[in-house]
Amino acid sequence: MKVEELKNVLISQREELLDFVSRERLVERDVERSAREFLSFPNVLAILGVRRSGKSVISWRLAGKDALYVNFFDERLIDFKSGDFERLLSAARELWGEPATIVLDEVQEVEGWQKFVSRMRVNKKVIVTGSSSKLLSGEMSTYLTGRHVELTLFPFSFREFLKLRGVELGENWEHSDRKLAEVKRALGEYLEMGGFPEVGKFGKLYLNQIYRDLVERDVIMRHNVRHREALRELARYLISNYSSEFTYSRLGSIVGLRDVHTVRDYVSYLEEAYLIFTLMRFSFKPKGQLLAPRKVYPVDTGIAKTLSLKAHPERGKLMELAVFLEIKRSLSYSFIPGEVYYWRDDKGEVDFVVRLSRALLPIQVTFSLEDAHAREIENLVRVSKFLRSKKALVVTWEEKEKKTVDGVEIEILPLWEFLMKGLSPFLPST
Known part of the structure; x- marks a missing residue:
């Protein structure tokens, strides 16, 4: 030129x-x-x-x-x-x-x-x-x-979303019922619309356009995908089943792809375009991680809500997605070389295990502890002790409490507080 x-x-x-x-x-x-x-x-x-x-x-x-x-x-x-x-x-x-x-x-x-x-x-x-x-x-x-x-x-954090909406929070604002109600109302909007900067101007049609551009331009065109319709179905299935486990063989049978290597490639293309993240199961044995099912999380709660084929997505899974994205965002923005996994064995599941050098932090996400308090806490303590972690975190919709159970310090806090503070204040010292 x-x-x-x-x-x-x-x-x-x-x-x-x-x-x-x-x-x-x-x-x-x-x-x-x-x-x-x-x-x-x-x-x-x-x-x-x-x-x-x-x-x-x-x-x-x-x-x-x-x-x-x-x-x-x-x-x-x-x-x-x-x-x-x-x-x-x-x-x-x-x-x-x-x-x-x-x-x-x-x-x-x-x-x-x-x-x-x-x-x-x-x-x-x-x-x-x-x-x-x-x-x-x-x-x-x-x-x-x-x-x-x-x-x-990443798209806007909840903190950035509040700034965009002009929500001003002064000192000790969390003790004001009016301000707390305003923040909770904004949280509902944030989970529904997500954090893409211009979605507030253009609405959910904008999210549909972003999704189409990601799939068509950043995946199909960039990688010259052969089985285009299968990839589109694969992307939509993963978006619809966010915060859930999947296997490559199961995905292949759903979208009609026999070659598991092709399925693996297509999932990696979606990851490369940052449409989704996949999460490995925690294990001290590398082979165990590779063989276990993975979990999938879209890049934005608004994308998940808007593009999901499910009429009534579970509130707990949407909260889990929001927590996952904040964990990834916090690690990236602090330039800390950390990793995140999920935990599952024959006795139960913990949504996330954050690994920072030698320190491990188990995190459980649940809408409420009212109906399953003892079971959730007992399982979290069990996993924490196995991981030799003295701290654990439970994120709920509105419950807040600190307790020590069998030597494990457990902090229970509402989702809005976790999203406002980010991951860093809760990480154990390395």
């Missing part, structure tokens, strides 16, 4: 983005402050995540208005090749001078971008964004081993 062509695109994209940020109500993301620390010196920050989760806006906010910003998901750049990067720099220099920070938005659209980023990161701050978890695999990992920071951006 010619330098003058690139100038026109850069000017147009900057004007469009400036118009957007001046027109819209922008919310400071939970992760902005910690992410900004990684850009206090030349470095590469890779922001990955599901499409429409706000990657472009947070990149702009982190980089500043003087950065070179280019979004490659633009039809005018369809002919852009890796050899055009130097001309892109020339265009930016002629327009605004030497950029200290470069933002390459949806950079996976350009084949061979990795070498340019590797060269730039020596003297510049570089932000790359992408909608595929495989963006940093393969060749990219070779060029930037140990020289980049990776962040997975």
Whole structure:
């Protein structure tokens, strides 16, 4: 591409983005402050995540208005090749001078971008964004081993959702019945609509469009899927059966795919696009983890509610999904190398086991403990003792209590409180 062509695109994209940020109500993301620390010196920050989760806006906010910003998901750049990067720099220099920070938005659209980023990161701050978890695999990992920071951006947390809705919470607000009622009402809306930034403007039709784009563009087209209708059915089945176990062989029989390897590939494509996450069963034996069924969780409660084929989804499963997403979000935003599993044996199940170095935290999610208090607590204590964990967490709709049972400190708290605080305050010391 010619330098003058690139100038026109850069000017147009900057004007469009400036118009957007001046027109819209922008919310400071939970992760902005910690992410900004990684850009206090030349470095590469890779922001990955599901499409429409706000990657472009947070990149702009982190980089500043003087950065070179280019979004490659633009039809005018369809002919852009890796050899055009130097001309892109020339265009930016002629327009605004030497950029200290470069933002390459949806950079996976350009084949061979990795070498340019590797060269730039020596003297510049570089932000790359992408909608595929495989963006940093393969060749990219070779060029930037140990020289980049990776962040997975999720749709809005409940904290960010409250900011967007203009819910102001002062000191000791939780002791105000009026404020608490306002927060609980907002929680119901959050579980129903989810956290995609623009869903409040466009409603559930917007969620349908996001889902279609994810399945059709980010999965079927990107991977040139052969059995397209089977993949569509597979995606819809997994979305409808969120917070539940599945096996690849069972999925294959449901959608009519005989080859279990094809089913496994299709599920991995949905994961790469961040439409779903799959959760392995906890085991100290790697083989046990690989052979056990997995659980599935969509990327957003609004997607789950809107696209589910079930007429009346269980409240407990929706709460479980919200807790799972907050666990994943908290681990990503704190840049802590933690893992999350579920627990099941012949005596019972615990929804989540969070592993942080050598520390383990069991977490149980239930709408209410009223009807099964003794059984739920007894099973949680049993698993905690087996894992040698002195702490455990129970998330309910509104119950709150602290107790110690057989040497295990159990904190019971309502969902709104867990979503407001995040995972970090409850993690055991490592």
